Amino acid sequence: MITRLTLLLAAALSLSSAFAETKKLLVVTVTTGFRHSSIETAEKVLAELGTKSGAFTVDFVHQPEGQPKNPGKPPVKGEKETDESFKAKQDAYSTALAKFNEDNKTWGDKIKAYMADKMAIDKIKDYDGFVFANTTGDLLFPDRDGFTKLIEGGKAFIAMHSGSDTYHPFRGYIDMLGGEFETHKAQVEIQPILHSPGHPITKAVPMGWKVFDEIYIIKSFDKAKVHGLLGLNAHPNEGTPGYFPVSWCKEYGAGRVYYNSLGHREDVWDPTWKEGTKDRKNSPEIAHTYQEMILAGIKWALKLEEGVSTPGNIP
Template identity: 35%
Template sequence: MSRVGLKLLFCVLWVCVVAAEGGAQRVSGRAINARASAKSLLVVTVTKGFRHRSIPTAERVIRELGQQNGWRVDFARTDEELRQKTARQQLALYDGVIFANTTGELPLADREDFLRWINEGHAFIGIHAASDTFNKGVFPPYIEMLGGEFNGHDRPMSVTLRVEDRTHPATRHLSERFAVFDEIYRICNFDRRAAHVLLAVDFDPVSKEPGYHPLAWTKLYGKGRVFYTAFGHHDEVLQADWFRQHLRGGIKWALGEERASSAPQFHGKDGRIACK
């Protein structure tokens, strides 16, 4: 091959190498951007009161949902981990926090600042005993953020739920009336004028007297989004397909990945449910 031919061949090979490297960089760049855009969740399972035996199941279900939906999932299981990961500098790493059957007065790094962080536009998801956290006057601003607090329960029972919003991603897979067996909480310190109710029953879960009792809802907290579900006491519920879809839809709404109404459905003079 002539010297000119060798130079031409070298030039062609050089162009191919540069093009290949550029393509690899673009692919790598897309992968980096995809990782950067993935939502990140901190799952808190610290308890200072009753500790649910189903917490390991809740952790596994949330981890699986994270893998299926592209969310990065981190855990705070001890007091030290919770203090460290809820410090403002560390909270900057997350898009939302899940309280999975937490109870009692949790050792957050700064509980007032934690609420400010949610208010600034982050997601809060509460499962079951999240309403038995910072309650009974321990930290009223938390209950205001969540929308209601635990006020007792009877033995686990089967109840027929009324689905209040069949278009929301957390409930659109459910029929208008839906039966479930779980530990059913009575919720108090709840204002129907401030929350968008998703699931409710028509009786007091403790006294069995007729009345309106919410069991899952969403609400806005400043620029933040709050989703709470009172279900998740039993392993069987946490693992059930209906609950996994329910939780997945609630998380996606809270993270802003799916849209749905957050407007309260009740517009009467007094929609308050007081504590007994």
């Protein structure tokens, strides 16, 4: 009887410990610049990864409604277009642009108030980590320096794709992340180099793995300061020699940072997106591998997984 009770107690304590160790992630998908269509897919996948793994729970800071639509580039006169017709287009564009600028100022004030509420340090300090899933622009945090200090103090930070196209003027964020978006060209298939095949984040990536996506050109990057995971030794589109990072991780004070520049396309995130249609460029297996990288990257950043992450491993 004593043995049975002891085993039951041990099982109960083990279960209790497992629940106690579940980490809390805050996923931010707010954008003040370009907004990716894959964001909703990313939100779904991140929530599923947390539920299925049992490693973390997910709360979201979603985009509030009402963002005005940019009218885009000014009209260009067609070869056979009359001056009168082109002037009408120019006038319509000017009117639309003026309205957008006015609405965008109101939107900016709304975002600032929204983020002051959602991202106040006192409200987010108990999260174990933060994910920027395809964020863009100035996110108007009420205390952006306080946010990076949370990471430096031991929190996890994970960013995908345009998480590097975020907070460009705030060098504290760029230094924490390890690089920033500069530009990109047409979507293309790449076969990235595996710099650290034994690392928990990339151990699921098979040799010769290929992926079709929008490949970022990164600036403000120092390979001596990060642990490289995926990269290219030539420009993804032009083929010119040079080093082009795709994914890395790094220590930041007592915290950990993981970045993966892939994730523009829905079919990189989700193996079921438009399955069997011509719109799908990546196989379900490619999306499964991406998900495994993201899950392992989150767990590594949360210190649930260990791996040698010494900087300077990129040749």
